[in-house]
Amino acid sequence: MLAGPALAADAPKEAAAVDEAAADALLEQKTNSACAWAFPQDKKYAGMVVKIHAAYNPDGRLQMAEISPETRALAVGNADFQMLAASALASVEKCTPLRGMPAADYDKWHFMELTFEADK
Numbered sequence: 001m002l003a004g005p006a007l008a009a010d011a012p013k014e015a016a017a018v019d020e021a022a023a024d025a026l027l028e029q030k031t032n033s034a035c036a037w038a039f040p041q042d043k044k045y046a047g048m049v050v051k052i053h054a055a056y057n058p059d060g061r062l063q064m065a066e067i068s069p070e071t072r073a074l075a076v077g078n079a080d081f082q083m084l085a086a087s088a089l090a091s092v093e094k095c096t097p098l099r100g101m102p103a104a105d106y107d108k109w110h111f112m113e114l115t116f117e118a119d120k
Contacts, residue, residue: 037091037116044080045118050088052114058106060097065089068113088116 039045051068067075067085075081092114101109 039084039087048084048118050085050116052088052092054092055111060101062096065092
């Protein structure tokens with residue numbers, strides 16, 4: 001995801017739940033241009049953070065993805081934030097299956113909170 005989103009694997013406190021191999025696989029995949037988080041680069045998005053809850057099958061295919069309740073609450077009445085959240089969700093849906101995720105650690109990565117930061 002080239003526009004600078006931060007996956008949960010980017011943040012040290014959140015990465016602790018995902019082992020190093022899984023975090024490396026996520027970071028490698030997010031740099032794939034086919035998985036780029038596309039949104040207009042504009043100052044009006046400064047400081048906006050979108051969280052997506054995603055569940056994956058053991059083969060890395062996306063089972064479910066949704067905008068987090070926290071993000072939905074922040075987006076109420078804010079069309080720009082709603083558009084940003086929708087684009088982050090579309091990016092997660094487009095970027096499947098996950099590749100290189102360690103099968104032995106499926107219990108650690110089958111559910112993730114993915115964080116997209118418009119400033120990064």
